[in-house]
Amino acid sequence: MRVMVFVKATEDSEQGMTPSPELSQMFIDMGKFNEELVNAGVLVAGDGLKPSSFGKRVAFDGPSRTVIDGPFAETRELVAGYWIWEVKDMDEAVEWVKRCPNPMFGPSEIEIRPFYEMEDFGDVIPDEAAAIHDGVGEKLANR
Amino acid sequence: MAADPTHRAIEAVFRIERARLIAGLARLTRDVDRAEELAQDALLVALTEWPASGVPANPGAWLMAAAKRRAIDGFRHTAMQSRKHAEIARELDEEQGMSAEAVEAALDDPLGDELLGLVFAACHPVIGAEGRAALTLRLVGGLTVEEIARAFLSNEAAIAARITRAKKAIAKAGVAFEVPRGAELAARLPSVLEVVYLIFNEGYAATAGPSLVRPPLCGEAQRLGRILAGLMPDQPEVLGLLALMEIQASRLAARAGPDGRFVPLTEQNRARWDQLLIRRGLNALARAEALGGANGPYALQAALAACHARARRAEDTDWRRIALLYDRLRQVMPSPVVELNRAVAHSMAFGPAAGLALVDAIADEAALRNYAPLPAARGDFLLRAGRRAEAKAQFEAAAALAGNDRERDYLLSRAADC
Known part of the structure; x- marks a missing residue:
């Protein structure tokens, strides 16, 4: 199964990166962990995200669309980076996350979310909607 | 047991560590069966101790240390019968005096050499291709015999026998659990890659049965491929x-x-x-x-x-590029199937007449005599050339040869459309 693994932001990570020996060490440790993931055939993709001060949000309410500039307040709910992993089940994903070096200075959280797979949509999406989805996808592919 | 979160966590740890454990233990004992047993014993010890003590910081090193202790006990037991075992037991005893860090360092396999050694042993050319695939799925992929049997649409007894034969062949040939170097690596790598691709293809183009694809086998082969690319x-x-x-x-x-x-x-x-x-x-x-x-x-x-x-x-x-790539592929991998695909590529790049000319040149190949894609391709060329009646006959001939129900339905529908 495919999972997305979110590294949650902290007050620190929201400040951006300032060079320091601790940060260098963290990069080295994280590099080793990534290498382990690659060698186990688990790592599919991954990237780090800039602080939310670089981000924007669009709020929806009926017909209105309001653009909100970052930074955003609820720091602990923000995402600072992600991986995509291919694992057998959630238990395996949890074990790999436990092996991750501390991703942040100070307390932090990592969240694991499984992808929807084709069969999950079976009963949820009506045929009509599925046809539209496929059509849109086809147009996208035909760009 | 599966419902208990601690046990599930232990099983997940074991799944992650199992192949490396077996690899290290096989190198130590020079016996795959024994290595599997020892790894399994270590799991049992973990299942007894970890629920109380918690999962250790480096579970891989812990499991390896536990397995080694069992190995020493076993060697002591048989030491009277064999001088070699006595020596290994003594060596291991000395290792037991090592600190936790030293055990960890011994297990630390940054190049993945031990795991790779296990892959090369399981894919050794002394074993037949199917045996290699089953043994690799068992030892490296960690699939159960039942899972392998289901994947290959075989029965458990047949797969178990296949794996036993493969292990015996390794033992008889005295295969070392090492990564070959230099010229030997070049000579043995193809046999490893062949096994991985065989597993993939068995999932991608199911050769028999009602279902067209078996994605779990593809996933397992991709995982093996990613591991190999990481290690080499x-x-x-x-x-x-x-x-x-x-x-x-x-x-x-x-x-x-x-x-x-x-x-x-x-x-x-x-x-x-x-x-x-x-x-x-x-x-x-x-x-x-x-x-x-x-x-x-x-x-x-x-x-x-x-x-x-x-x-x-x-x-x-870009069919012209595809035709060119097939021209090159037939040089390094000559096979009737490549020739057939080349004919298809040329027909798409240069028209159905070009395809027909190439397919006629290979039609007498023994390997293609009962090969459904050949008449299917010829049917396609004929149809595109406007020769409908001849095309229909070819599609029907192809359908009669198809091994997969889904593919047969497809070919019959093409014949009906002519």
């Missing part, structure tokens, strides 16, 4: 094979229609192709080519798959 990043053909599998697997969801019907490449909904896998495949291919491996058999096949992956619409496919 400088081998272009390893990257070529990985690229080929990633790109082919990107089409798994599009290969079967909603009713399970086979959908050929040119008619697939390309929006269903997994762009993440395509990107991974193209990256691996670029790395293989940068290492000078553009003309390796797997890299060439990956380059072919990449031509399709890059085409946003079927009609954008």
Whole structure:
């Protein structure tokens, strides 16, 4: 199964990166962990995200669309980076996350979310909607 | 047991560590069966101790230490019978005096050498290809005999016997659990890659049975391919094979229609192709080519798959490049099947007459005599040349030869359309 693994932001990570020996060490440790993931055939993709001060949000309410500039307040709910992993089940994903070096200075959280797979949509999406989805996808592919 | 979170966590740890444990223990005991037993024993110890003590900081090292203790006990037991065992027991006893860090360092296998050694042993050419595939899935992939049997549509007894024979062949030949070096590596790598691709193909193009694809086998082969690419990043053909599998697997969801019907490449909904896998495949291919491996058999096949992956619409496919790649592939991997695919590529690039000429030249090959894709291809060329009656006969002949129910339905529908 495919999972997305979110590294949650902290007050620190929201400040951006300032060079320091601790940060260098963290990069080295994280590099080793990534290498382990690659060698186990688990790592599919991954990237780090800039602080939310670089981000924007669009709020929806009926017909209105309001653009909100970052930074955003609820720091602990923000995402600072992600991986995509291919694992057998959630238990395996949890074990790999436990092996991750501390991703942040100070307390932090990592969240694991499984992808929807084709069969999950079976009963949820009506045929009509599925046809539209496929059509849109086809147009996208035909760009 | 499966419901208990602690036990589930332990099982997950064990799944992650199992192949490396067996690899290290096989090197130590020179006996795969014993290595599997010892690893299993270590799991049992963990299941007894960890629920109370918690999962240790380095569970891999812990499991290895526990397994080694069992190995020493076993060696002591048989020491009277064998001088060699007595020596190994003494060596291990000395190791037992090591600190936790030293045990960890001994287990630390930064190059993945032990795991790779196990892969090379399981894929040794003294074992037949099917035996190699089953043994690799068991030892490296960690699949149970039941899972392997289900994957290959075989029964457990047959698979168990196949694995036992493979282990005996390794033991009899005195195969070392080491990564071969230099010329020997070059000589033995193809046999490893062949096994991985065989597993992939068994999942991708199910050779028998009601279902067209068996994605779990593809996933297992991709995982093996990714492991090999991680451990041997400088081998272009390893990257070529990985690229080929990633790109082919990107089409798994599009290969079967909603009713399970086979959908050929040119008619697939390309929006269903997994762009993440395509990107991974193209990256691996670029790395293989940068290492000078553009003309390796797997890299060439990956380059072919990449031509399709890059085409946003079927009609954008660069058939001239595909025809050229097949011209090169037949030089490094001569086979009637490649010749047939080359004929198809030429028909798409230069018209049905070109395809017919090439297919007529190979029609008498013994290997193609009962090969459904040959009359299917000829039927397609004839239809495009406007020779409908001849085309219909060819599609019907192809349907009679198809081994897969879904493919047969497809060919019959093409015959009906003529």
